[in-house]
Amino acid sequence: MPELPEVEVVRRGLEAHVVGRTVARVDVLHARPVRRHLAGPDDFSTAITGRMVLAACRRGKYLWLPLDSGDALLAHLGMSGQLLVRPVDALDERHLRVRMVLDAPYELRFVDQRMFGGLAVSRGGAVGPTEIAHIARDPMDSTFDDTAFAARVRKKSSGIKRILLDQRAVSGVGNIYADEALWLARLHGDRPGSRLTRAQVHEVLAGIRQVMTSALDQGGTSFDALYVDVNGQSGYFDRSLEVYGRAGEPCRRCAAPIVRVAFMNRSSFFCPRCQPRPRLRSR
DNA sequence: ACTACGTCCTGCTTGC
DNA sequence: TGCAAGCAGGACGTAG
Numbered sequence: 641m642p643e644l645p646e647v648e649v650v651r652r653g654l655e656a657h658v659v660g661r662t663v664a665r666v667d668v669l670h671a672r673p674v675r676r677h678l679a680g681p682d683d684f685s686t687a688i689t690g691r692m693v694l695a696a697c698r699r700g701k702y703l704w705l706p707l708d709s710g711d712a713l714l715a716h717l718g719m720s721g722q723l724l725v726r727p728v729d730a731l732d733e734r735h736l737r738v739r740m741v742l743d744a745p746y747e748l749r750f751v752d753q754r755m756f757g758g759l760a761v762s763r764g765g766a767v768g769p770t771e772i773a774h775i776a777r778d779p780m781d782s783t784f785d786d787t788a789f790a791a792r793v794r795k796k797s798s799g800i801k802r803i804l805l806d807q808r809a810v811s812g813v814g815n816i817y818a819d820e821a822l823w824l825a826r827l828h829g830d831r832p833g834s835r836l837t838r839a840q841v842h843e844v845l846a847g848i849r850q851v852m853t854s855a856l857d858q859g860g861t862s863f864d865a866l867y868v869d870v871n872g873q874s875g876y877f878d879r880s881l882e883v884y885g886r887a888g889e890p891c892r893r894c895a896a897p898i899v900r901v902a903f904m905n906r907s908s909f910f911c912p913r914c915q916p917r918p919r920l921r922s923r
Numbered sequence: 924a925c926t927a928c929g930t931c932c933t934g935c936t937t938g939c
Numbered sequence: 940t941g942c943a944a945g946c947a948g949g950a951c952g953t954a955g
Contacts, residue, residue: 641948672932701949719948720933735933754932756949798926807950815948904928906948 700811718757
């Protein structure tokens with residue numbers, strides 16, 4: 641499942657292989673991945689055909705490619721999305737949804753099994769898509785304001801994990817890295833934001849940065865020249881996970897078995913000894 | 924205003 | 940063996 645590090649790896653690949661190229665032809669093979677382009681698939685294709693890609697940008701889990709028209713191609717990988725740079729004669733992937741032929745012997749392909757992700761053209765978005773104005777900066781962004789984030793967290797009654805997953809507060813954090821960061825900070829995800837100290841919030845931010853930096857160190861070099869990939873199933877970032885997916889296995893700090901609980905129609909993993917549940921408030 | 928939850932998707936895995 | 944349920948979960952819309 642692509643979170644910030646995986647998306648950043650994709651951005652770097654796009655920067656290396658797609659920036660400077662012109663889109664020669666677009667095939668929208670499935671309408672759903674362009675559903676957020678409200679003017680429809682034909683308009684989507686027309687808007688990017690003949691345009692040169694000027695840069696590859698990212699905020700949180702969103703990517704966008706500023707075009708020489710002043711528009712931008714906005715992309716989100718969702719759960720299973722991939723942006724692949726593939727030779728023109730490579731066989732179509734089973735879940736190929738959009739093909740963008742470039743002025744090169746390779747093409748940019750959007751492949752997505754579950755189609756939670758998608759593409760859209762942001763009008764005038766080359767200077768920053770308004771569609772993602774509500775997405776917060778991510779913790780790796782030099783303009784991220786730690787102090788403001790701590791103040792915001794401490795005004796919320798929601799559990800800290802829920803806050804981390806809200807992209808309006810901090811972006812780029814998904815279910816996996818939220819669990820990892822909370823383990824590093826020794827905090828249970830149900831701890832209300834309002835009951836955390838400033839130092840604890842800063843510990844969480846440090847944890848997020850540590851796990852993301854580690855993932856980037858592992859993943860940033862694992863794609864080859866013509867293959868821009870992110871694949872949550874194979875999980876080349878999985879090696880260093882401390883809690884996610886380790887239910888029943890010993891905590892690497894204290895050896896207590898890691899616990900899995902249902903959370904927001906998904907799962908949370910934590911160490912019951914290092915990350916004790918918050919005490920229920922007396923009533 | 925703030926918070927919480929349901930929904931969208933497909934395919935692999937699990938269980939009867 | 941076959942079928943159905945469970946599970947994966949980011950972002951958004953809506954309900955409370």
